[in-house]
Amino acid sequence: xxxxxxxxxxxxxxxxxxxxxxxxxxxxxxxxxxxxxxxxxxxxxxxxxxxxxxxxxxxxxxxxxxxxxxxxxxxxxxxxxxxxxxxxxxxxxxxxxxxxxxxxxxxxxxxxxxxxxxxxxxxxxxxxxxxxxxxxxxxxxxxxxxxxxxxxxxxxxxxxxxxxxxxxxxxxxxxxxxxxxxxxxxxxxxxxxxxxxxxxxxxxxxxxxxxxxxxxxxxxxxxxxxxxxxxxxxxxxxxxxxxxxxxxxxxxxxxxxxxxxxxxxxxxxxxxxxxxxxxxxxxxxxxxxxxxxxxxxxxxxxxxxxxxxxxxxxxxxxxxxxxxxxxxxxxxxxxxxxxxxxxxxxxxxxxxxxxxxxxxxxxxxxxxxxxxxxxxxxxxxxxxxxxxxxxxxxxxxxxxxxxxxxxxxxxxxxxxxxxxxxxxxxxxx
Amino acid sequence: xxxxxxxxxxxxxxxxxxxxxxxxxxxxxxxxxxxxxxxxxxxxxxxxxxxxxxxxxxxxxxxxxxxxxxxxxxxxxxxxxxxxxxxxxxxxxxxxxxxxxxxxxxxxxxxxxxxxxxxxxxxxxxxxxxxxxxxxxxxxxxxxxxxxxxxxxxxxxxxxxxxxxxxxxxxxxxxxxxxxxxxxxxxxxxxxxxxxxxxxxxxxxxxxxxxxxxxxxxxxxxxxxxxxxxxxxxxxxxxxxxxxxxxxxxxxxxxxxxxxxxxxxxxxxxxxxxxxxxxxxxxxxxxxxxxxxxxxxxxxxxxxxxxxxxxxxxxxxxxxxxxxxxxxxxxxxxxxxxxxxxxxxxxxxxxxxxxxxxxxxxxxxxxxxxxxxxxxxxxxxxxxxxxxxxxxxxxxxxxxxxxxxxxxxxxxxxxxxxxxxxxxxxxxx
Numbered sequence: 001x002x003x004x005x006x007x008x009x010x011x012x013x014x015x016x017x018x019x020x021x022x023x024x025x026x027x028x029x030x031x032x033x034x035x036x037x038x039x040x041x042x043x044x045x046x047x048x049x050x051x052x053x054x055x056x057x058x059x060x061x062x063x064x065x066x067x068x069x070x071x072x073x074x075x076x077x078x079x080x081x082x083x084x085x086x087x088x089x090x091x092x093x094x095x096x097x098x099x100x101x102x103x104x105x106x107x108x109x110x111x112x113x114x115x116x117x118x119x120x121x122x123x124x125x126x127x128x129x130x131x132x133x134x135x136x137x138x139x140x141x142x143x144x145x146x147x148x149x150x151x152x153x154x155x156x157x158x159x160x161x162x163x164x165x166x167x168x169x170x171x172x173x174x175x176x177x178x179x180x181x182x183x184x185x186x187x188x189x190x191x192x193x194x195x196x197x198x199x200x201x202x203x204x205x206x207x208x209x210x211x212x213x214x215x216x217x218x219x220x221x222x223x224x225x226x227x228x229x230x231x232x233x234x235x236x237x238x239x240x241x242x243x244x245x246x247x248x249x250x251x252x253x254x255x256x257x258x259x260x261x262x263x264x265x266x267x268x269x270x271x272x273x274x275x276x277x278x279x280x281x282x283x284x285x286x287x288x289x290x291x292x293x294x295x296x297x298x299x300x301x302x303x304x305x306x307x308x309x310x311x312x313x314x315x316x317x318x319x320x321x322x323x324x325x326x327x328x329x330x331x332x333x334x335x336x337x338x339x340x341x342x343x344x345x346x347x348x349x350x351x352x353x354x355x356x357x358x359x360x361x362x363x364x365x366x367x368x369x370x371x372x373x374x375x376x377x378x379x380x381x382x383x384x385x386x387x388x389x390x391x392x393x394x395x396x397x398x399x400x401x402x403x404x405x406x407x408x409x410x411x412x413x414x415x416x417x418x419x420x421x422x423x424x425x426x427x428x429x
Numbered sequence: 430x431x432x433x434x435x436x437x438x439x440x441x442x443x444x445x446x447x448x449x450x451x452x453x454x455x456x457x458x459x460x461x462x463x464x465x466x467x468x469x470x471x472x473x474x475x476x477x478x479x480x481x482x483x484x485x486x487x488x489x490x491x492x493x494x495x496x497x498x499x500x501x502x503x504x505x506x507x508x509x510x511x512x513x514x515x516x517x518x519x520x521x522x523x524x525x526x527x528x529x530x531x532x533x534x535x536x537x538x539x540x541x542x543x544x545x546x547x548x549x550x551x552x553x554x555x556x557x558x559x560x561x562x563x564x565x566x567x568x569x570x571x572x573x574x575x576x577x578x579x580x581x582x583x584x585x586x587x588x589x590x591x592x593x594x595x596x597x598x599x600x601x602x603x604x605x606x607x608x609x610x611x612x613x614x615x616x617x618x619x620x621x622x623x624x625x626x627x628x629x630x631x632x633x634x635x636x637x638x639x640x641x642x643x644x645x646x647x648x649x650x651x652x653x654x655x656x657x658x659x660x661x662x663x664x665x666x667x668x669x670x671x672x673x674x675x676x677x678x679x680x681x682x683x684x685x686x687x688x689x690x691x692x693x694x695x696x697x698x699x700x701x702x703x704x705x706x707x708x709x710x711x712x713x714x715x716x717x718x719x720x721x722x723x724x725x726x727x728x729x730x731x732x733x734x735x736x737x738x739x740x741x742x743x744x745x746x747x748x749x750x751x752x753x754x755x756x757x758x759x760x761x762x763x764x765x766x767x768x769x770x771x772x773x774x775x776x777x778x779x780x781x782x783x784x785x786x787x788x789x790x791x792x793x794x795x796x797x798x799x800x801x802x803x804x805x806x807x808x809x810x811x812x813x814x815x816x817x818x819x820x821x822x823x824x825x826x827x828x829x830x831x832x833x834x835x836x837x838x839x840x841x842x843x844x845x846x847x848x849x850x851x852x853x854x855x856x857x858x
Binding site for chain 2: 025026027028029030052053054055056058059060062063066093094095096097098099100101102103104105106107108148149150151152248251252253274275276277278279280281284299301302304305307308311312
């Protein structure tokens with residue numbers, strides 16, 4: 001089977017109209033996807049995308065187009081047989097590398113292409129992506145990972161050792177997941193643009209639906225943050241988990257002061273207290289506000305950054321993003337690094353299709369890498385799932401195990417055409 | 430005066446044909462510029478660009494186009510009066526920020542636009558950029574800088590203090606620069622693709638021309654590195670400076686071993702030993718190979734990364750890049766950080782027009798920020814200057830002070846049209 005083309009679509013949803021997704025850094029996002037369809041000569045397609053919040057989505061689409069010549073014409077046996085080499089072919093292109101390397105637009109585009117290829121691979125195998133990964137040998141998993149620049153923290157032998165340790169007990173955890181699903185938390189109650197009464201009502205409804213972990217946006221106004229945290233804590237009770245998310249609005253010293261002021265509400269974590277690039281800043285904040293733990297990851301752009309955040313103790317939760325990182329392969333690298341340093345992975349989700357993606361990664365993480373559910377919860381936001389052919393399914397506060405072959409990343413053709421920017425029916429009217 | 434449009438050109442030079450610019454990571458670059466012309470309603474234009482090495486240049490052009498609506502229609506008095514606010518308008522766009530933030534393609538594009546606006550500002554004032562900056566008060570300079578995320582390392586008062594300290598003696602250093610120019614080093618002798626005999630001949634010729642600092646590319650093959658370092662040391666003598674540049678090819682432990690193996694050739698610095706994202710890795714290498722100093726910067730994507738590299742002692746030379754950073758304003762932030770931590774700035778140059786840019790930054794650095802020439806040398810590569818309206822001028826191994834109004838960033842119209850990709854005469858033939 002040969003890859004014959006990579007088609008791209010600029011898809012945007014007008015979410016800014018209802019302030020869904022509003023936070024301290026992103027007041028009015030239009031959730032968008034730079035979408036890639038990897039077509040083959042045998043009729044099977046792989047679908048992948050990267051998530052953005054509106055303007056600039058066309059730049060990421062242009063970057064996918066720039067990567068396409070590296071993919072078109074490849075034999076899928078070669079790609080699936082050597083997934084590590086395939087990824088290095090994309091991230092290592094000597095000219096394209098300059099405009100990253102492995103960060104920003106070109107890396108977001110790499111994720112769309114790599115994830116589309118994994119969707120195709122899983123469809124060819126007739127398995128959901130998590131199961132494809134679970135059924136791999138430790139050697140096969142490690143061969144997917146580019147250890148360049150992280151070998152000082154995680155050698156190939158250590159990676160193999162982590163996977164081999166859990167090999168004998170994978171079946172039991174797979175059965176457990178199929179029966180009970182993977183625990184989640186909700187971000188849908190606490191968007192910054194929502195009035196207090198709406199937050200209160202949503203929290204009450206979510207509590208009634210069985211949710212026990214709730215995230216709230218903070219960072220624009222200290223008094224409002226405290227008022228809303230008190231309100232939310234009142235609604236969810238002392239036993240529920242309350243996560244606070246500052247979306248990078250603070251400097252290091254501001255962050256320390258702000259977190260101390262919010263400590264009385266017993267936050268489970270503080271998310272994105274400052275710049276995602278500031279490893280040493282996160283470390284300083286973490287030391288100053290302990291035992292409150294720091295979470296970050298949705299803007300952490302590659303495994304080299306995660307290596308530092310994880311090995312130094314700067315973060316207590318690893319919130320990897322399925323398309324900020326360069327796709328499945330680099331996500332595997334970060335799962336292994338997190339396991340090595342004993343940091344729980346709670347992936348970033350929401351947006352467009354991130355929930356659909358990350359459920360696969362967390363299932364693989366639990367079954368084959370960490371073997372532990374302690375402190376592991378996957379973000380859940382109830383937006384835009386209706387556009388997906390195989391949307392996530394929740395039962396109470398748990399993700400049900402996805403069973404359809406692929407990476408759950410395919411958007412309905414009608415949604416692709418209706419929401420295509422700027423000519424689709426929704427935008428062109 | 431109003432900004433009426435931002436025009437873009439994708440300019441590429443076929444440098445890969447002669448292996449000029451070849452190194453361990455970049456075997457066959459086509460030096461390119463994503464070029465922006467900021468046009469006004471009074472006929473004056475600002476010219477700026479960002480440097481890339483070929484494929485992907487069109488993605489950066491698309492990103493400049495995405496930034497243009499934030500610039501078109503602005504009054505230049507407002508822009509020049511509040512240059513810090515202008516930059517935050519570009520880097521802070523809540524939707525575009527997602528595809529960075531402040532890194533990769535969108536940040537390279539920001540640099541092109543910001544530098545074009547500074548070129549315009551300097552032309553309006555009838556001064557070369559360095560002189561425009563030198564004539565600003567400390568308060569005006571600091572107002573250009575976005576201290577977000579770096580205030581924990583450099584407060585506004587500290588920045589003002591650094592500048593005020595040198596205020597009384599600026600005139601003397603300006604006169605010194607006008608008379609003697611700024612010291613440079615040459616990278617033109619040691620490209621990896623050059624055969625030994627060519628390296629030997631070029632080194633001999635450069636030595637005869639008065640050069641005393643020479644850079645050589647390493648990192649593909651340890652035996653070849655040692656052979657070429659010995660050869661070059663033999664040609665340039667024991668007193669000359671020999672810089673070694675690995676262009677990120679090593680992991681942390683490999684780097685330590687490789688540098689130790691090359692220590693006998695008395696390197697002045699080791700450049701880019703590993704991933705530009707690896708702050709803690711650079712720190713580990715620096716400690717292991719001291720007193721040999723580490724240099725990096727051409728891929729260090731913003732002031733937050735430099736804050737960590739400088740404050741931790743991970744680098745001994747700061748090689749800021751005029752368009753990897755988000756333009757003049759962020760370069761000023763890094764000059765101030767480097768001065769605070771006592772690290773000499775030796776800007777990355779070469780490529781297309783980087784020499785033209787950075788001469789202005791180093792002149793300002795010496796006259797107003799560091800006040801010290803110790804260990805300060807600007808990279809020089811003798812390619813592609815003929816395409817610039819105001820090319821750099823050297824006398825021996827010193828950059829002559831540029832006198833034409835602007836940022837020396839304007840490329841001849843004929844070069845823009847001949848080398849436009851893919852339709853220009855050079856490419857379309």
